[in-house]
Amino acid sequence: MATPMELRCWGGDWDLPSVHFESLIVLAYGKFAGAKISAKPIDWTWRTITATVPELHFEGCTVLEPMKILNFLRKQRFNADYELTAKQGADTMAYIALLEENLRPAMLHTFWVDAENYANLTRPWFASHSPFPLNFFVPGRQASLALSRIMLTKAESPYCTITEVEGKIYSEAKECLNLLSHRLGTSQYFFGNTPTSLDAFVFGYIAPLYKAPLSSGQLQQHLKQLNNLCNFCDVVLKSFFTENPPVESPPVIQEPVDANLQKLTQLVNKESNLIEKMDDNLRSSPQHRPHRSDHRPAAQRSKNSTPA
Amino acid sequence: MMHRVEGNRSLGKAAVAPSNTAVYEKSVVLNSTLPAIQSCKCSDVAHVMSRYMVLYINVRVSLANVCLRKSLHMLSTAAEPWPENATLYQPLSEEQILLSDNASSLAVQTYLRMCNLPVRVSCRANAEFMSPSGKVPFIHVGNQVVSELGPIVQFTRAKGHSLSEGLDDVQRAEMKAYMELVNNMLLTAELYIQWCDDTTATEVSRPRYSSPYSWPLNHILAYQKQWEVRRKMNAVGWGGKSLEQVYEDVSQCCQALSQRLGTQLYFFNKQPTELDALVYGHIFTIITTQLTNNELAERVQNFSNLLSFCKRIDQTYFGKPDESSASSRHSKGPSL
Numbered sequence: 257m258a259t260p261m262e263l264r265c266w267g268g269d270w271d272l273p274s275v276h277f278e279s280l281i282v283l284a285y286g287k288f289a290g291a292k293i294s295a296k297p298i299d300w301t302w303r304t305i306t307a308t309v310p311e312l313h314f315e316g317c318t319v320l321e322p323m324k325i326l327n328f329l330r331k332q333r334f335n336a337d338y339e340l341t342a343k344q345g346a347d348t349m350a351y352i353a354l355l356e357e358n359l360r361p362a363m364l365h366t367f368w369v370d371a372e373n374y375a376n377l378t379r380p381w382f383a384s385h386s387p388f389p390l391n392f393f394v395p396g397r398q399a400s401l402a403l404s405r406i407m408l409t410k411a412e413s414p415y416c417t418i419t420e421v422e423g424k425i426y427s428e429a430k431e432c433l434n435l436l437s438h439r440l441g442t443s444q445y446f447f448g449n450t451p452t453s454l455d456a457f458v459f460g461y462i463a464p465l466y467k468a469p470l471s472s473g474q475l476q477q478h479l480k481q482l483n484n485l486c487n488f489c490d491v492v493l494k495s496f497f498t499e500n501p502p503v504e505s506p507p508v509i510q511e512p513v514d515a516n517l518q519k520l521t522q523l524v525n526k527e528s529n530l531i532e533k534m535d536d537n538l539r540s541s542p543q544h545r546p547h548r549s550d551h552r553p554a555a556q557r558s559k560n561s562t563p564a
Numbered sequence: 565m566m567h568r569v570e571g572n573r574s575l576g577k578a579a580v581a582p583s584n585t586a587v588y589e590k591s592v593v594l595n596s597t598l599p600a601i602q603s604c605k606c607s608d609v610a611h612v613m614s615r616y617m618v619l620y621i622n623v624r625v626s627l628a629n630v631c632l633r634k635s636l637h638m639l640s641t642a643a644e645p646w647p648e649n650a651t652l653y654q655p656l657s658e659e660q661i662l663l664s665d666n667a668s669s670l671a672v673q674t675y676l677r678m679c680n681l682p683v684r685v686s687c688r689a690n691a692e693f694m695s696p697s698g699k700v701p702f703i704h705v706g707n708q709v710v711s712e713l714g715p716i717v718q719f720t721r722a723k724g725h726s727l728s729e730g731l732d733d734v735q736r737a738e739m740k741a742y743m744e745l746v747n748n749m750l751l752t753a754e755l756y757i758q759w760c761d762d763t764t765a766t767e768v769s770r771p772r773y774s775s776p777y778s779w780p781l782n783h784i785l786a787y788q789k790q791w792e793v794r795r796k797m798n799a800v801g802w803g804g805k806s807l808e809q810v811y812e813d814v815s816q817c818c819q820a821l822s823q824r825l826g827t828q829l830y831f832f833n834k835q836p837t838e839l840d841a842l843v844y845g846h847i848f849t850i851i852t853t854q855l856t857n858n859e860l861a862e863r864v865q866n867f868s869n870l871l872s873f874c875k876r877i878d879q880t881y882f883g884k885p886d887e888s889s890a891s892s893r894h895s896k897g898p899s900l
Binding site for chain 2: 321342343345346347349350351353354356357358404405408409431432435436438439441
């Protein structure tokens, strides 16, 4: 273990070590298993477009995708699931499938497809963390990937529109959160007192949802009503990501060099955002837009009060 | 018929709908005043209603639609018991149906048998295009059309037939998780092998899929389907997988199911649930279907408790020859 493992991932914000949920899964698992993974944020480099995050580099090998990285870490004897029984291992697989099928589409939608969140949070964030010419390109590319994934996996017939799919994926996601909350119950982690790979996955999926300052977050509001899941997030963040700040510091260390560039990009982004928003407002029909913002929360509250 | 399917299109999609009492009550009042015969018109009127509601209550169109679906759903269930002439539609069982569709169809049939709900199996060459969601199988009950296992389970629950009533919250979460595991791994693997493995696609899937159609439609439809499935595989990250990796995934999935089942009769001990129906549908179809090679079946056959589980369900629920569905059930291959 002379050379530490390097993980290329998106940098952190919103009190999280990474804003990207798949990177977060790997970082959390690394902490749980005691592997020394040094996070190398790809922010402000050309890797924002070339790299597939998360990407683990170790002694010349490159491993992609969270599932494969976790398997790779297990082979390197960093196994957080060592104490699980075979049945618990099976449960882990099943719950991960549940997250992938039911929570992931809604997560992608919340961050990348929902117009308000995309314009106010996701797009500015990712644009301001990409180097100059790429900032116009990176967020849009991610968003179209997310949209096509949702449409291909969840749209039942190829002629569905995204609004038809929305209702379905959000109700599935809310049910999934309820089920997770039931499963967690009052225990600290999913399998007793030590965190395992399932905890890493759940943390990776729900922590961004819990921490991100979303402007339209029906899923976030639902999550915040499930106290045990929120507690779970806080506990993981507190016990694994606070006293030991290396994962959080790299973006701060890199910052001085690019500070001016970053400021500039942010400025440019804000402006282009503004333009996009105005454009949006002009295009959308005049009755729906203003009503939506003040009535939707009310509708959500009534919806959330009776979790399915 | 066209019209009716259109009107019921929404039902197939109805998931756990959010409750909005205002919308619900309105549509119930509306629906209960109309005689049952007009039910296809009813959904039209209801649709217009929903448009007005958007203006007056300022609920988003999608939300209103979902609520409407639910209310239609609830109304029908309260009013009608399970009819005698319920029909399940699937592609032609001898020459057309593919492994994945056969598995899903068998899962639904098993589920309905477990619930003691009689259903007549009808094979149609264009079943896929008749289905409201474009997926088979679908059931036609009374004047409603519901497709796929998940919505069908919800539909029967609303009619008062449920297999998972006795489970507690944690068990229900577990059941849902394992069902998603089967969908995520086994179903995706079946689709991958059918359409992304070139040998299987050329020798089995494309000829079978297009068998009812004449040239050139057969080629067009088969390639269109293949292209659609491949796009989906790329989207879920399976596009780059090799066949060997897919078999490995199937093994892992079966391993997990086998571990979970252990020595129990069913996944939740003595009572069968929809999970049992789903697992049986897929495992039984995989081991009794002849593809270009036997690799897939062999991988599954390594798990003896899953095999005996299948045998048990087969005997319990399909033991007595049933005049309508027994003949159309297993299309090919030896039975257990």
